[in-house]
Amino acid sequence: MTQPFEYSTRYILDKSHFSETFDQTVTEVAPQKAYLKSLVIGMLGAILLLATELNPYISWFVVAWAGVEVLSVRFQKSWWLARQMISKAANNELTLTIDEEGIRSQSTSVKSFIAWGDIIKIEQTSQGWLLHFEAGKSYLSSRCLSPEAQAFVAQKVRTR
Structure with a gap:
């Protein structure tokens, strides 16, 4: 036995x-597809800023959000590692x-x-x-x- x-x-x-x-x-994604979410958010922010009477702070927030999304795609590994290193599980x-x-x-x-x-x-x-x-x-x-x-x-x- x-x-x-x-x-x-x-x-x-x-x-x-x-x-x-x-x-x-990590699964590799085509750059066009990876940046699509950022592009859509950025366009939404531009539309809110230019075509509506909405508070400009909200519109600029959406534009800044698009910028953060671009950075999260560009620096994907660093971004992910930083989040892991500040988690409770780290070290x-x-x-x-x-x-x-x-x-x-x-x-x-x-x-x-x-x-x-x-x-x-x-x-x-x-x-x-x-x-x-x-x-x-x-x-x-x-x-x-x-x-x-x-x-x-x-x-x-x-x-x-």
């Missing part, structure tokens, strides 16, 4: 971890447990469990695994896993 697999590790949710997560999970220790039931993550601000049965698709990336499930997706970095844990996850990929 074989022993059920269980692996547990701890690591810090630091800038390098968040940077790797972003790099491995806290996370305990990751992988077993026959699924993947558990626990820290002072996060407690999650993803059952293997809930995972729709597992994609191997250059530095880890992207786990797709009904509520979204999650990234599992190889750098925090032992060779045995990596083999276990790879075996789960093959059984899907």
Whole structure:
């Protein structure tokens, strides 16, 4: 009788971890499509400013909002990293447990469990695994896993 697999590790949710997560999970969007929301908001602001009698402060706010949207597209990674680094999870220790039931993550601000049965698709990336499930997706970095844990996850990929 074989022993059920269980692996547990701890690591810090630091800038390098968040940077790797972003790099491995970002989906590239065509520049025209990425800036479309900014363009629409900017045009709305210009229309409010030039064609209505609405308070100019509101119109200028909408124009400024369009500018912020442009910056969020242009500096997408920096923007995302900054938001992660000011979150409650940043620079806290996370305990990751992988077993026959699924993947558990626990820290002072996060407690999650993803059952293997809930995972729709597992994609191997250059530095880890992207786990797709009904509520979204999650990234599992190889750098925090032992060779045995990596083999276990790879075996789960093959059984899907």
